[in-house]
Amino acid sequence: MKKRRRVSGKFYFGLTLILSMAFLGIFASAISSYSPTAMDLASRYEAPSMSHLFGLDQNGTDVFAQVAYGARISLRVAFTVVFISALIGLFVGSLAGYVGGWVDQITMRFLDMFYAFPGFLLALSLVAVLGPSISNLIFAMCVTGWTGYARLVRGEILHLKQREYVVGAQALGANPIRLIVRHIWPNLLGILVVQMTFGMSGTIITESGLSFLGLGAPPTVPTWGSLLNSGRRILTEAPHVSLFPGLAILILVLGFNLVGDSLRDWLNPRKT
């Protein structure tokens, strides 16, 4: 089998997709000459044209502007959720894996309980009772999101703590916190980043799905999910309202999946 330790074209393609969406989100106000909330009922349902690239929705609001601002919200929410979840997972997983014993037992039983609960369902029920807002959305997705990272980190730590260099450092009397931070964490960073990349795609889909059901961001905030929600009611009059935000989600999620895939292959070349 041929040995290859460089990232594939797949990686760069995925990265390009992500960066183009990030560009759209960051420079939304500069790229789009229309507001994502301004209404013009006279020209509602208008099909895509040179002046309105993605057409207008049922309120006569520019769809391109909404898609661009939607990119900003989706990316911001997904980054926040993935970062917080991974951080909590890293700490809890490290504690359980390194200390072991009853700490590990209790953590694992707790994680099993979450594992038995489909993530989307738990997030859905939480935002359903908390009410629609961006912070509730982030909270609900963090509550369900951290367990995957904790499980992964714990497993890696159990494996890494038996390595000679860790046992050696322990024998030399290394401070356990220093040992974990300096010697163990750097070795699980790669696998954690892969999981976080896939976490980005999962979070983007969950966030849009909840907004689609009207349970994510409040209706005044232009998100891809809420745009799709209004789009499905006017499929006959204005199919473009559904088409473009969906394509945007597909592109961004595909981007993260491609990058995740190629990073995983790169870390673990034998498996491909």
Place this chain on the structure above:
Amino acid sequence: MLTYVLRRILLALPVLVGVSALSFSLLHFVPGDPVDIMLGDQASAADKTLLRKELGLDRPFTTQMAGFFTGLVQLDLGKSLGSRRPVAEEIAERIPATFELTFVAMIIALSVGIPLGVLAAVFRGTIVERGAMLFGLIGMSTPGFWLGPMLILFFAIKLDWLPVSERGGFEHAILPALTLSLGLAAILTQVTRASMLEVVREDFINVARAKGAGPTRLWFKHALSNAMMPIITIIGLQFGALLTGTVIVETIFDWPGVGTLLFQSIQQRNYPLVQGCVLFIAFTYVAVNLITDLAYAAANPKVRLS
């Protein structure tokens, strides 16, 4: 085998208790007074007291929890707020529709994902493999709440081949089931391919080939049957995604199942019914995973003996 079955069932019990406790606590996550939110501003004080009493919110937390679990054992999930009917009854009515949808979706996912994954492994390095991998990637990245409306747009509105919504004959189930199945079909394609490629490296494949097994027999009988283990695991795990996917898919297609019931009860702030639906979906998921594990053990002695 019997010890394994018993042990596995015993292990599922604390998980069920945990899942129930999570659903029970949902009502306590409501910011402010849940009774105020459920009944609205116009409700009289007497109505509020009555509902508070019915939901047991006037009692101490531990008593509430004990009451919830006692009810659960007797399949009593409380009363639905609007209709005043037992929650369990309202859910039971919707189960056939949801099972029909998930069943059809599962059949589609299996009959697309597994053959495609096998083909990708057999024709390694060709356009067939690239196509299957592309399908896997795109399928995993396509959200159902976009695919659903797009399928409606093309097959129901533009081409007028299939009905848009509601339950009916088989043709009504096609579009929602397709929407629901894409993600699972995509994952199955990827897992089947990977698992097949792992298996074909084993010696017994070479032995079978040396003994003159033809390609069909070699790939389907010898390789696929040995590659099934990870595939079964993924089916069990992904069943949760399939079940929760019904909330979105049923809503899009006006499908009268547990998913739409959950969605409607969320909108009406009918919390007892929300709890019941959540509990039903979570319990089904635990049960399916239990069955998957048992099937796994039945097929693989290594699992039940360790």
